[in-house]
Amino acid sequence: MTEPRPRKKDPTGTSFPWGPLPADLRRLDREMAQGLGFPSLTDAEFSRLRDWVEKESGIHLTDAKRGLVMGRLAKRVRAVGATGFGAYIERALGSAGPEERARLLDALCTNETHFFREIHHFDFLEKRVFPSWRVTGTTGRIPRHIRAWSAACSTGEEPYTLAMVLLKNFPRSSGWSVEVLGTDLSGHALQRAAAAVWPIEKAAEIPSAFLKSFMRRGTGPEEGKMKAGPEIREAVHFLRLNLCAEVYPVSGAFDLIFCRNVLIYFNWDTKRKVIGRLLSHLAPTGYFFSGHAESLNELSNVVTTLQPTVYRPLRTADSTDPTREAP
Ligand SMILES: C[S@@+](CC[C@H](N)C(=O)[O-])C[C@H]1O[C@@H](n2cnc3c(N)ncnc32)[C@H](O)[C@@H]1O
Numbered sequence: 014m015t016e017p018r019p020r021k022k023d024p025t026g027t028s029f030p031w032g033p034l035p036a037d038l039r040r041l042d043r044e045m046a047q048g049l050g051f052p053s054l055t056d057a058e059f060s061r062l063r064d065w066v067e068k069e070s071g072i073h074l075t076d077a078k079r080g081l082v083m084g085r086l087a088k089r090v091r092a093v094g095a096t097g098f099g100a101y102i103e104r105a106l107g108s109a110g111p112e113e114r115a116r117l118l119d120a121l122c123t124n125e126t127h128f129f130r131e132i133h134h135f136d137f138l139e140k141r142v143f144p145s146w147r148v149t150g151t152t153g154r155i156p157r158h159i160r161a162w163s164a165a166c167s168t169g170e171e172p173y174t175l176a177m178v179l180l181k182n183f184p185r186s187s188g189w190s191v192e193v194l195g196t197d198l199s200g201h202a203l204q205r206a207a208a209a210v211w212p213i214e215k216a217a218e219i220p221s222a223f224l225k226s227f228m229r230r231g232t233g234p235e236e237g238k239m240k241a242g243p244e245i246r247e248a249v250h251f252l253r254l255n256l257c258a259e260v261y262p263v264s265g266a267f268d269l270i271f272c273r274n275v276l277i278y279f280n281w282d283t284k285r286k287v288i289g290r291l292l293s294h295l296a297p298t299g300y301f302f303s304g305h306a307e308s309l310n311e312l313s314n315v316v317t318t319l320q321p322t323v324y325r326p327l328r329t330a331d332s333t334d335p336t337r338e339a340p
Pocket of ligand 1: 070130196275
């Protein structure tokens with residue numbers, strides 16, 4: 014497979030090659046606030062918001078994110094008719110109900126995602142994992158049934174990609190069944206994922222063989238859009254799940270867990286706990302995938318690295334593991 018589309022630039026627009034200097038950041042923040050028509054977030058307001066967001070979602074907002082936060086909150090500030098960021102935060106974290114707090118988190122979450130993102134993971138599955146599943150006729154637990162979990166699935170591109178790759182390799186006609194769970198903190202992102210309708214431009218992210226087999230061109234009110242076909246819609250289901258919750262409301266073990274491009278927002282302690290909880294839901298013979306900037310190298314006491322960002326529980330991956338990268 015080849016990656017079909019180029020990446021976007023840093024959405025914060027503040028990425029200097031050497032990192033922004035604090036004075037530059039302050040100036041950029043002031044200019045951002047001015048442009049939005051509100052006074053800048055004060056240190057005290059930002060710190061209150063930051064503590065709450067980290068407690069609720071694990072997302073750690075650095076000082077460098079203050080401009081981004083203002084940009085994302087401005088819509089909510091206007092929507093509730095608050096006089097500025099401080100007044101909005103006071104209201105959202107105080108008298109407002111849980112709905113406004115969910116909207117606040119939604120606004121702060123980065124939902125960027127693509128079909129076939131980090132395509133080497135899907136190549137790894139096709140070349141190194143699926144052949145052995147086909148030979149043994151089992152994932153190691155339930156014969157001919159594959160369970161995959163896209164934790165932090167955003168608007169659905171990742172779980173539908175998994176469904177396409179799994180169903181292409183293990184079609185129902187061959188006696189296999191496929192189940193993909195997509196979970197996320199953002200209710201708004203999940204609604205879009207469940208609707209399974211995207212702008213037609215998104216088709217460019219999907220290799221043509223998959224596009225033809227699994228996607229439909231929208232018609233009528235969905236003209237100019239792309240819609241997931243029935244086969245992948247049936248295979249994927251969604252659930253709101255906060256990775257920072259002590260217990261995850263999911264049952265049974267998964268053969269594949271994708272937790273990509275979300276661990277990067279967590280501090281070390283949260284990341285360690287989240288991975289521990291996710292691994293407790295991974296089958297002993299399963300595989301764990303993280304995002305390109307999210308190494309689990311510090312966790313070599315619980316996982317073995319098969320290749321960068323691809324892991325197995327330590328107890329499974331011995332030196333005879335056929336999917337392990339040659340030294
Ligand atoms: C950048 S997207 C990554 C989407 C997809 N995994 C990918 O790699 O393309 C990050 C997602 O993590 C979700 N998220 C952030 N904090 C979360 C948490 N505590 N629990 C569950 N999801 C969370 C956000 O809502 C967002 O949809």
